[in-house]
Amino acid sequence: MILLPLDPPTARPSGPPPAPAEAQAWQDCVVTRHPGAAEWVQRRLSRAVRVVDHLHPHEIRPGTRYHGVFPLNLAADICRAGAQCWAISVQLPPALRGHELSAEQLEALDARLVRYQVDEVAGADLPGLV
Numbered sequence: 001m002i003l004l005p006l007d008p009p010t011a012r013p014s015g016p017p018p019a020p021a022e023a024q025a026w027q028d029c030v031v032t033r034h035p036g037a038a039e040w041v042q043r044r045l046s047r048a049v050r051v052v053d054h055l056h057p058h059e060i061r062p063g064t065r066y067h068g069v070f071p072l073n074l075a076a077d078i079c080r081a082g083a084q085c086w087a088i089s090v091q092l093p094p095a096l097r098g099h100e101l102s103a104e105q106l107e108a109l110d111a112r113l114v115r116y117q118v119d120e121v122a123g124a125d126l127p128g129l130v
Contacts, residue, residue: 031055031068037088040103041067044113057081067113075118089114 028049030041038051045067055066055074062082069088070078078085090111101109 027063028065028067029055031066031070032088034100036100036102036106037068040106040111041088041113043103043107072118073120075116076120079116079118080120085116085118086113087116088112 028041028045028047030038030049030051031054032038032041032051033053038049042049049067055068057074057077060066060078060081060083065084065086066078067086067088070085075085075087088106088111090106090109092109096105096109
């Protein structure tokens with residue numbers, strides 16, 4: 001898989017004009033079981049977001065920006081579907097691993113939203129890889 005960081009979330013998107021207000025409520029989706037992470041993303045985006053605790057590949061919608069911490073195969077599914085994959089990137093000290101973090105803690109740890117374009121380029125079923 002190839003991982004490429006892309007534009008920061010503050011960049012103005014090119015393309016068609018924004019969708020009507022009703023559709024925009026579904027444009028940003030945060031995938032997390034952590035309330036602090038959901039709140040932090042909403043604050044960073046300064047707009048309402050849809051929050052779900054799980055995302056199955058068949059639920060991915062083109063034109064949606066998905067925010068969270070994703071396994072590579074799901075990130076690739078998001079990108080392949082014509083959606084955007086935004087990772088919550090944070091350098092977490094070992095003492096905080098396994099702890100629920102608040103939006104304030106994520107901010108203090110200089111968390112960032114980083115867009116990735118993930119593409120599956122080969123599988124382990126190829127001869128010589130295993």
